[in-house]
Amino acid sequence: MTATVLRQHAEQQYAAELAALAAADDRPRPPRWRLSPWAVVTYLVGGTLADGTVISPKYIGSRRLMEIAVATLATDRALLLIGVPGTAKSWVSEHLAAAISGDSTLTVQGTAGTSEESLRYGWNYALLLSRGPTPEAIVPSPVMRAMEAGSLVRIEELTRIPSDVQDTLISPLSEKTLPVPELGIERQAAEGFNLIATANNRDRGVNELSSALKRRFNTVVLPTPATLAEEVAIVEQRVAAQGRALRLPGTPPAAEQIARVVTLFRELRNGITEDGKTKVKSPSGTLSPAEAISVLSHGWSLAAHFGDGLPGAHDLAAGVLGAVIKDPAQDPAIWREYLDTVVREREDWRDLYRACRELA
Structure with missing residues (x-):
């Protein structure tokens, strides 16, 4: 007997809404996006399509904030969502990935123990010992997998990650490459690749982003509800x-x-x-x-x-x-x-x- 999952991923839970938006969406789409920026924002803030399909709101708040966030992801800048705990940063991040890439599971959870391998790649040590460093022995991180697939990757609680590990992201965000020096090769990002990070206002100063990394992000502050x-x-x-x-x-x-x-x-x-x-x-x-x-x-x-x-x-x-x-x-x-x-x-x-x- 197959167990029922406690919580489906956004792209599964709202599959019908995403399909309806895709069918009605005739606007320009950035490379490898499942929906146009307009349709992504509609998915987030809700609305009624021409065929009468009701899109439920995932984010109740400023539509303009969501437009800024989505427009950022259509450029070469990464998106940083900042706010106090409980302002729906992770929720918005998940739904953005679901609507744009159809996959919200490429995620790194930031902690004080997050290592460089979590953001770059690791190794299959059985293969490494038997054959030495080969492309087949690489265990790709969610970041590397997103680069290869041309999709979004999410990093939760970026400022929880040690500063020297955070800077591992500079090359993927600036040159759109991830070097593998052990093999003398690099992995290049496919069209559509970008990154969404979240950070907690209360954690500022824990592991402050370097100025070099900050320049790679456009920051959107998610406020507590106004009314x-x-x-x-x-x-x-x-x-x-x-x-x-x-x-x-x-x-x-x-x-x-x-x-x-x-x-x-x-x-x-x-x-x-x-x-x-x-x-x-x-x-x-x-x-x-x-x-x-x-x-x-x-x-x-x-x-x-x-x-x-x-x-x-x-x-x-x-x-x-x-x-x-x-x-x-x-x-x-x-x-x-x-x-x-x-x-x-x-x-x-x-x-x-x-x-x-x-x-x-």
Whole structure:
């Protein structure tokens, strides 16, 4: 029996939308692109095609930002997506690769332990020992494979990678070649090759990009949602999708509960209430839309498996507390002050106040 995967890649999950866009797309396409830049942006931000096909939005925010990102990838500059945690950098990166190359799996996950081999190539040591260095003994990295295929490659958390390893990318991004000095050869990039990297605002200074590498990128900053309504729409859509993927029983969180959690996170993140009347202290955590999605999904699971199936304040409180209090030294006092000065004063939030106060 074949197991059902927990999460399909973007090109599989949205195959029908990509096929509909390809069929309707009569605009110029850069070499080896599956869709035109216009169609890629439509895939990302959503729309309705002439035949009535509805394209769901993958990114809710500025269309212009997506246009800038897509236009960058049609040039010889690589794309660097920067933002605080939870601003959909990896999500956008995956969908860009899916729409442009039809393959979002050529990915390097950046960590402090990422080696040069992860960005260049490694060796099949059995072949290396038996035959010596030969082209057949090379184990290509995702970067090399993308260069050979003329497709996009994704590098997640670029600034987590040590600086000397990062600079391995300079040759592929500038000369569009990857030397193999052991064999005296090089691999040249086919038309269509480019690179999307993501970086966390909070990690600036961890392994800052060299000036030589920075010049090879066009940087697009993905902001947190500008309005409460925009953020609620993002969270509502993603919570529903996550619930379907996890096959959570019961009822998804009501719009009122979603708006509460998003409002609470926005106020603590921004340091001021939504009406602009009360300043509040911000805790150490980022309290991004991604964390709101996690809290609401957790509350849904609690209610489904241990409650009445309808997520309420008592189901959400534990997740909210865990998201807000990251630093045990300073965050508890900030949280209690917010509860007493803001949450308690809202008549329709009294149940949430009581649930959170009990846990706090």
